Amino acid sequence: MKIVFQVLVILVIAALIGGLMYAGVNAAGSSSVPSFDGERLEQPAAEGFALEGREFRPDGDHDERDGEAGFPGGVVKALVLMSFAGGVYSAVVWAGRKAKRVTAQ
Protein backbone atom coordinates (compact mmCIF):
# COMPACT_ATOMS: atom_id res chain seq x y z
CA MET A 1 0.00 0.00 0.00
CA LYS A 2 2.86 2.31 0.90
CA ILE A 3 4.57 1.62 -2.43
CA VAL A 4 1.34 2.26 -4.35
CA PHE A 5 1.07 5.64 -2.60
CA GLN A 6 4.71 6.46 -3.45
CA VAL A 7 4.20 5.50 -7.10
CA LEU A 8 1.06 7.63 -7.20
CA VAL A 9 2.97 10.61 -5.77
CA ILE A 10 5.66 10.23 -8.46
CA LEU A 11 3.08 9.88 -11.25
CA VAL A 12 1.00 12.83 -10.04
CA ILE A 13 4.07 15.09 -9.83
CA ALA A 14 5.19 13.89 -13.28
CA ALA A 15 1.71 14.50 -14.68
CA LEU A 16 1.61 18.01 -13.21
CA ILE A 17 5.03 18.91 -14.60
CA GLY A 18 4.21 17.29 -17.96
CA GLY A 19 0.87 19.10 -18.09
CA LEU A 20 2.55 22.42 -17.43
CA MET A 21 5.08 21.73 -20.18
CA TYR A 22 2.35 20.73 -22.61
CA ALA A 23 0.38 23.86 -21.81
CA GLY A 24 3.54 25.94 -22.11
CA VAL A 25 4.39 24.60 -25.55
CA ASN A 26 0.81 25.06 -26.73
CA ALA A 27 0.70 28.57 -25.30
CA ALA A 28 3.89 29.39 -27.17
CA GLY A 29 1.73 29.30 -30.26
CA SER A 30 3.85 26.95 -32.26
CA SER A 31 1.33 24.16 -31.89
CA SER A 32 -1.20 25.70 -34.22
CA VAL A 33 -0.08 23.62 -37.18
CA PRO A 34 -3.16 21.90 -38.60
CA SER A 35 -3.07 18.25 -39.54
CA PHE A 36 -4.75 16.87 -42.60
CA ASP A 37 -7.40 14.25 -41.83
CA GLY A 38 -5.53 13.03 -38.79
CA GLU A 39 -2.33 12.38 -40.71
CA ARG A 40 0.95 13.38 -39.14
CA LEU A 41 2.71 16.22 -40.84
CA GLU A 42 6.32 16.44 -41.86
CA GLN A 43 8.61 17.81 -39.24
CA PRO A 44 11.51 20.12 -39.96
CA ALA A 45 14.82 18.37 -40.29
CA ALA A 46 16.75 18.25 -37.06
CA GLU A 47 20.51 18.57 -36.97
CA GLY A 48 22.06 15.77 -38.99
CA PHE A 49 18.79 14.82 -40.64
CA ALA A 50 17.33 15.58 -44.03
CA LEU A 51 13.74 15.20 -45.17
CA GLU A 52 13.02 12.80 -47.96
CA GLY A 53 9.39 12.47 -48.88
CA ARG A 54 7.25 12.44 -45.74
CA GLU A 55 9.64 10.85 -43.29
CA PHE A 56 12.53 11.83 -41.10
CA ARG A 57 15.63 10.42 -42.63
CA PRO A 58 19.16 10.94 -41.46
CA ASP A 59 21.62 12.35 -43.95
CA GLY A 60 22.96 9.92 -46.48
CA ASP A 61 21.52 6.48 -46.99
CA HIS A 62 20.81 5.75 -43.34
CA ASP A 63 17.35 4.99 -42.06
CA GLU A 64 16.75 5.67 -38.38
CA ARG A 65 13.75 3.33 -38.29
CA ASP A 66 15.76 0.16 -38.78
CA GLY A 67 18.97 1.12 -37.07
CA GLU A 68 22.36 0.15 -38.33
CA ALA A 69 25.04 -2.16 -37.07
CA GLY A 70 27.74 0.44 -37.63
CA PHE A 71 29.67 2.60 -35.19
CA PRO A 72 27.45 3.78 -32.31
CA GLY A 73 28.44 7.43 -32.53
CA GLY A 74 25.54 8.60 -30.34
CA VAL A 75 26.66 6.34 -27.49
CA VAL A 76 30.21 7.67 -27.71
CA LYS A 77 28.89 11.24 -27.80
CA ALA A 78 26.79 10.53 -24.70
CA LEU A 79 29.76 9.05 -22.85
CA VAL A 80 32.01 11.97 -23.81
CA LEU A 81 29.48 14.60 -22.71
CA MET A 82 28.79 12.82 -19.42
CA SER A 83 32.52 12.42 -18.76
CA PHE A 84 33.01 16.12 -19.49
CA ALA A 85 30.26 17.11 -17.04
CA GLY A 86 31.64 14.70 -14.44
CA GLY A 87 35.15 16.07 -14.98
CA VAL A 88 33.96 19.64 -14.50
CA TYR A 89 32.20 18.67 -11.27
CA SER A 90 35.27 16.83 -9.97
CA ALA A 91 37.53 19.79 -10.83
CA VAL A 92 35.23 22.22 -9.00
CA VAL A 93 35.06 19.96 -5.93
CA TRP A 94 38.84 19.48 -5.95
CA ALA A 95 39.45 23.25 -6.25
CA GLY A 96 36.98 23.91 -3.42
CA ARG A 97 38.72 21.43 -1.11
CA LYS A 98 42.12 22.86 -1.95
CA ALA A 99 40.92 26.40 -1.24
CA LYS A 100 39.55 25.23 2.13
CA ARG A 101 42.89 23.64 3.04
CA VAL A 102 44.78 26.81 2.12
CA THR A 103 42.37 28.93 4.18
CA ALA A 104 42.69 26.56 7.15
CA GLN A 105 46.50 26.75 7.04
Add this chain to the structure above:
Amino acid sequence: MSNSNRTKLLLDIGTFLAFLVTMDPRFSGLAIHEWLSIALAGTIIVHLLLNWEWIVNVTRRLFVKTTNGARFNYVLNWLLFIDGILIMLSGIMISESAMPALGVTLPMNFAWRSLHDMSANLALFIMGLHLAMHWNWILTTFIRVFFSGAKKPVAVSAKQEA
Protein backbone atom coordinates in the same frame (compact mmCIF):
# COMPACT_ATOMS: atom_id res chain seq x y z
CA MET B 1 26.81 -5.85 1.36
CA SER B 2 23.09 -5.33 1.81
CA ASN B 3 20.64 -6.68 -0.72
CA SER B 4 19.25 -3.18 -1.07
CA ASN B 5 22.57 -1.78 -2.30
CA ARG B 6 23.05 -4.73 -4.64
CA THR B 7 19.56 -4.22 -6.09
CA LYS B 8 20.16 -0.50 -6.46
CA LEU B 9 23.46 -1.01 -8.23
CA LEU B 10 22.18 -3.66 -10.64
CA LEU B 11 19.11 -1.58 -11.45
CA ASP B 12 21.24 1.53 -11.96
CA ILE B 13 23.68 -0.30 -14.25
CA GLY B 14 20.79 -1.64 -16.32
CA THR B 15 19.15 1.78 -16.47
CA PHE B 16 22.42 3.42 -17.47
CA LEU B 17 23.09 0.92 -20.25
CA ALA B 18 19.54 1.32 -21.55
CA PHE B 19 19.94 5.11 -21.34
CA LEU B 20 23.09 4.88 -23.47
CA VAL B 21 21.32 2.76 -26.10
CA THR B 22 18.39 5.18 -26.26
CA MET B 23 20.83 8.04 -26.83
CA ASP B 24 21.60 6.64 -30.28
CA PRO B 25 18.36 5.98 -32.20
CA ARG B 26 20.29 5.54 -35.46
CA PHE B 27 22.19 2.66 -33.91
CA SER B 28 19.28 0.94 -32.16
CA GLY B 29 16.52 1.77 -34.61
CA LEU B 30 13.50 3.91 -33.88
CA ALA B 31 11.26 1.15 -32.50
CA ILE B 32 13.84 0.00 -29.92
CA HIS B 33 14.61 3.64 -29.09
CA GLU B 34 10.97 4.38 -28.31
CA TRP B 35 9.99 1.18 -26.49
CA LEU B 36 13.20 1.11 -24.46
CA SER B 37 12.62 4.73 -23.43
CA ILE B 38 9.12 3.86 -22.23
CA ALA B 39 10.57 0.94 -20.25
CA LEU B 40 13.17 3.33 -18.80
CA ALA B 41 10.37 5.38 -17.25
CA GLY B 42 9.46 2.29 -15.22
CA THR B 43 13.02 1.70 -14.02
CA ILE B 44 13.32 5.36 -13.04
CA ILE B 45 10.20 5.02 -10.89
CA VAL B 46 11.77 1.98 -9.18
CA HIS B 47 15.02 3.95 -8.76
CA LEU B 48 13.05 6.70 -7.01
CA LEU B 49 11.22 4.18 -4.82
CA LEU B 50 14.51 2.59 -3.73
CA ASN B 51 15.82 6.02 -2.74
CA TRP B 52 12.53 7.27 -1.30
CA GLU B 53 13.84 7.58 2.24
CA TRP B 54 16.67 9.89 1.15
CA ILE B 55 14.27 12.01 -0.91
CA VAL B 56 11.85 12.44 2.01
CA ASN B 57 14.63 13.18 4.52
CA VAL B 58 16.34 15.82 2.39
CA THR B 59 13.00 17.41 1.45
CA ARG B 60 12.19 17.82 5.17
CA ARG B 61 15.61 19.23 6.04
CA LEU B 62 16.23 21.22 2.87
CA PHE B 63 15.75 24.67 4.34
CA VAL B 64 16.61 23.79 7.92
CA LYS B 65 19.64 21.61 8.43
CA THR B 66 21.50 19.91 5.64
CA THR B 67 24.82 20.20 3.82
CA ASN B 68 25.27 22.29 0.69
CA GLY B 69 26.31 19.14 -1.15
CA ALA B 70 23.00 17.46 -0.29
CA ARG B 71 21.10 20.59 -1.37
CA PHE B 72 22.95 20.69 -4.69
CA ASN B 73 22.34 16.97 -5.16
CA TYR B 74 18.64 17.44 -4.39
CA VAL B 75 18.23 20.33 -6.86
CA LEU B 76 20.19 18.40 -9.50
CA ASN B 77 17.94 15.37 -9.05
CA TRP B 78 14.86 17.53 -9.52
CA LEU B 79 16.36 19.02 -12.68
CA LEU B 80 17.08 15.51 -13.96
CA PHE B 81 13.53 14.43 -13.12
CA ILE B 82 11.98 17.46 -14.87
CA ASP B 83 14.27 17.04 -17.87
CA GLY B 84 13.37 13.33 -17.99
CA ILE B 85 9.68 14.23 -18.09
CA LEU B 86 10.35 16.68 -20.92
CA ILE B 87 12.26 14.00 -22.87
CA MET B 88 9.44 11.49 -22.37
CA LEU B 89 6.67 13.94 -23.20
CA SER B 90 8.35 15.33 -26.30
CA GLY B 91 9.31 11.78 -27.34
CA ILE B 92 5.70 10.66 -27.05
CA MET B 93 4.55 13.67 -29.04
CA ILE B 94 6.91 12.90 -31.94
CA SER B 95 6.61 9.11 -31.66
CA GLU B 96 6.57 7.34 -35.01
CA SER B 97 6.59 3.77 -33.74
CA ALA B 98 5.34 3.18 -30.19
CA MET B 99 2.36 5.52 -30.07
CA PRO B 100 1.00 4.55 -33.52
CA ALA B 101 1.41 0.89 -32.51
CA LEU B 102 -0.76 1.59 -29.47
CA GLY B 103 -3.32 3.24 -31.72
CA VAL B 104 -2.60 6.72 -30.40
CA THR B 105 -2.44 9.54 -32.93
CA LEU B 106 -1.14 12.81 -31.60
CA PRO B 107 -1.23 16.25 -33.19
CA MET B 108 2.12 17.19 -34.66
CA ASN B 109 3.96 20.17 -33.31
CA PHE B 110 7.29 21.23 -34.74
CA ALA B 111 8.49 22.48 -31.36
CA TRP B 112 8.50 19.00 -29.78
CA ARG B 113 11.28 17.73 -32.05
CA SER B 114 13.72 20.46 -31.09
CA LEU B 115 12.63 20.21 -27.44
CA HIS B 116 13.35 16.47 -27.55
CA ASP B 117 16.88 17.00 -28.91
CA MET B 118 17.60 19.86 -26.54
CA SER B 119 16.34 18.08 -23.42
CA ALA B 120 18.23 14.89 -24.38
CA ASN B 121 21.50 16.82 -24.67
CA LEU B 122 20.81 18.58 -21.37
CA ALA B 123 20.12 15.21 -19.74
CA LEU B 124 23.62 14.07 -20.69
CA PHE B 125 25.20 16.94 -18.76
CA ILE B 126 22.93 16.49 -15.74
CA MET B 127 23.45 12.72 -15.82
CA GLY B 128 27.23 13.30 -15.91
CA LEU B 129 26.96 15.47 -12.79
CA HIS B 130 24.60 12.95 -11.14
CA LEU B 131 27.08 10.12 -11.75
CA ALA B 132 30.02 12.22 -10.57
CA MET B 133 28.21 13.09 -7.33
CA HIS B 134 27.57 9.40 -6.62
CA TRP B 135 30.83 8.09 -8.04
CA ASN B 136 32.26 6.98 -4.69
CA TRP B 137 29.13 4.97 -3.88
CA ILE B 138 29.04 3.46 -7.39
CA LEU B 139 32.69 2.42 -7.29
CA THR B 140 32.58 1.06 -3.73
CA THR B 141 29.36 -0.88 -4.29
CA PHE B 142 30.54 -2.16 -7.67
CA ILE B 143 33.75 -3.54 -6.16
CA ARG B 144 31.84 -5.12 -3.26
CA VAL B 145 29.22 -6.71 -5.51
CA PHE B 146 31.44 -7.97 -8.31
CA PHE B 147 34.83 -8.53 -6.68
CA SER B 148 34.42 -9.16 -2.95
CA GLY B 149 32.12 -12.11 -3.62
CA ALA B 150 34.57 -13.64 -6.07
CA LYS B 151 37.35 -13.77 -3.46
CA LYS B 152 35.38 -15.91 -1.01
CA PRO B 153 35.22 -19.12 -3.05
CA VAL B 154 38.98 -18.84 -3.68
CA ALA B 155 39.66 -18.54 0.05
CA VAL B 156 37.36 -21.47 0.82
CA SER B 157 38.94 -23.66 -1.84
CA ALA B 158 42.42 -22.74 -0.55
CA LYS B 159 41.43 -23.85 2.93
CA GLN B 160 39.96 -27.08 1.62
CA GLU B 161 43.17 -27.83 -0.27
CA ALA B 162 45.23 -27.26 2.89
